[in-house]
Amino acid sequence: MAYDAKPLPFTLRRIGNISEKALEIHHDKLYQGYVNKKNEIEEKLKTVDRATGNNVTYSDFRSLKLEETFAANGVYLHEDYFSVLGGEGQSMAANSGELGEAITAEFGSLDAWVADFKACGMSARGWAVLAYDTNDGRLHNYIGDMHNQGGVWGAIPVIVLDVYEHAYFIDYGSDRKSYLEDYMNNLDWKMANEVYLKVRNLSF
Numbered sequence: 605m606a607y608d609a610k611p612l613p614f615t616l617r618r619i620g621n622i623s624e625k626a627l628e629i630h631h632d633k634l635y636q637g638y639v640n641k642k643n644e645i646e647e648k649l650k651t652v653d654r655a656t657g658n659n660v661t662y663s664d665f666r667s668l669k670l671e672e673t674f675a676a677n678g679v680y681l682h683e684d685y686f687s688v689l690g691g692e693g694q695s696m697a698a699n700s701g702e703l704g705e706a707i708t709a710e711f712g713s714l715d716a717w718v719a720d721f722k723a724c725g726m727s728a729r730g731w732a733v734l735a736y737d738t739n740d741g742r743l744h745n746y747i748g749d750m751h752n753q754g755g756v757w758g759a760i761p762v763i764v765l766d767v768y769e770h771a772y773f774i775d776y777g778s779d780r781k782s783y784l785e786d787y788m789n790n791l792d793w794k795m796a797n798e799v800y801l802k803v804r805n806l807s808f
């Protein structure tokens with residue numbers, strides 16, 4: 605069954621200095637493009653020749669399997685990114701709830717987490733992710749240079765930050781630091797806490 609793109613989870617508007625136009629392109633063109641490719645790849649996998657697929661250098665099957673994870677993670681990470689972006693300056697201390705308590709327990713303080721998360725955002729070529737890792741039952745800041753690199757299986761994204769250049773170059777040029785400021789100031793902490801409450805008791 606084809607995957608349906610999810611609408612932007614907040615009213616399209618300027619967020620900090622992230623322009624309405626940049627958000628619209630990011631959601632309607634780039635995100636929609638990942639959804640389309642995810643569906644296209646899954647369709648092609650139904651009929652691709654598996655008999656010639658046993659080659660680690662190149663085969664149609666190998667290429668489809670590699671890009672299957674790139675497209676799928678491109679879809680899911682963008683959905684998680686958009687879902688926490690519309691917070692309109694919510695106070696972290698007042699709105700982060702149980703997630704804030706867990707962040708404080710893991711990182712020492714909310715401010716220490718912010719510093720670490722921003723450092724991740726400045727260091728990654730694709731994504732910075734606060735994830736609840738069901739393997740060890742702890743929160744971690746992970747980074748990835750591509751959609752299908754850097755993720756830890758069993759770790760569930762709670763707060764996702766897109767640092768691909770397409771996320772900020774239109775509005776900020778090379779000033780990624782200011783983009784990170786605006787992102788942090790517009791985090792939807794209530795949404796992030798809802799995700800955390802859903803996943804915090806999972807362990808395998």
Ligand SMILES: [Fe+2]
Nearest residue numbers: 766768770771
């Ligand atoms: Fe993106």
